Amino acid sequence: MIITDAQVHVWPAETPDRPWPDERRQYAHRPHYTIDELRADMAVAGVDRAILVPPLSEGDRNDYCLQAAADHPGVFRVMGRLDVADRTSRRLVPRWLEQPGMLGIRVTFSKNPPASWLEDGTADWLWSAAEVAGIPIMVFSPFSIPQIGRIAARYPDLRIVVDHLGFATGLTDDLGPSIERLIRLAHLPNVAVKASSLPAYITEPYPFRTLHDHIERVVDAFGPRRVFWGSDVTRLPCSYGEARRLFTEELDFLDAESLEWIMGRGLSEWIGWK
Numbered sequence: 001m002i003i004t005d006a007q008v009h010v011w012p013a014e015t016p017d018r019p020w021p022d023e024r025r026q027y028a029h030r031p032h033y034t035i036d037e038l039r040a041d042m043a044v045a046g047v048d049r050a051i052l053v054p055p056l057s058e059g060d061r062n063d064y065c066l067q068a069a070a071d072h073p074g075v076f077r078v079m080g081r082l083d084v085a086d087r088t089s090r091r092l093v094p095r096w097l098e099q100p101g102m103l104g105i106r107v108t109f110s111k112n113p114p115a116s117w118l119e120d121g122t123a124d125w126l127w128s129a130a131e132v133a134g135i136p137i138m139v140f141s142p143f144s145i146p147q148i149g150r151i152a153a154r155y156p157d158l159r160i161v162v163d164h165l166g167f168a169t170g171l172t173d174d175l176g177p178s179i180e181r182l183i184r185l186a187h188l189p190n191v192a193v194k195a196s197s198l199p200a201y202i203t204e205p206y207p208f209r210t211l212h213d214h215i216e217r218v219v220d221a222f223g224p225r226r227v228f229w230g231s232d233v234t235r236l237p238c239s240y241g242e243a244r245r246l247f248t249e250e251l252d253f254l255d256a257e258s259l260e261w262i263m264g265r266g267l268s269e270w271i272g273w274k
Helices: 035-045 062-071 087-091 095-099 124-133 145-154 176-183 209-222 240-249 256-271
Strands: 003-009 050-054 076-081 102-108 137-140 161-162 190-197 227-230
Touching: 003 190, 003 227, 003 256, 035 062, 035 240, 050 062, 050 256, 062 076, 062 095, 062 137, 087 095, 095 102, 095 124, 102 124, 124 137, 137 190, 145 161, 145 176, 145 190, 209 227, 227 256, 240 256
Parallel strands: 003 050, 050 076, 076 102, 102 137, 137 161, 161 190, 190 227
Antiparallel strands: none
């Protein structure tokens, strides 16, 4: 089984030549998490490949992640950031996948000002443009899950991945209502979910038994081919290995074939990583 992590943020330390936007600096998980650090952690945790997602704190730039994918093509691919509000971004989408190592777009609508872009029309252009270009999109928008469902229904050829099972940053333990909202999207065949960062949403230690029933409900609803394991390792309150073993060793309801799909095969097919 090839294990592919559906989300890891990587970034170098801030420097005068590579400053972070003042309004986003507060969102950094730590001062840096480099490719070398990630590769060392993957080796210990038993993770073979990873999708790199540029962090919000660095702004809308993808160069560091794309360079990592170029340097390690068998290990990394990128779901890049795009400034949805910048009209010049519209010219980038038709040729987005021509960037070596780039497999899609990751957008966030959870913090201001992007939090309002789903409702005020700012992001409307993106869905049709991505559908035409065949670009899968990962979406972190925990407060707009029903809206994501409406978008998916309107653009049935657009592949959408809902991040972190729809959990909002800061949510702790009371996960049931979010699961209920999420599984209402399961009937849409172009919607998949990223089971990522899950230990960050509960207060108990490994093996995170509170999560087991929630994960089972999601897998039952979406099927193992549309549930993608991910770590979001820089947010975890546990080790990288424990986040992986939650799925590979603790979830008795998963058979070997289902586990293979969840731990990488499903994601790889969804976003086109051979």
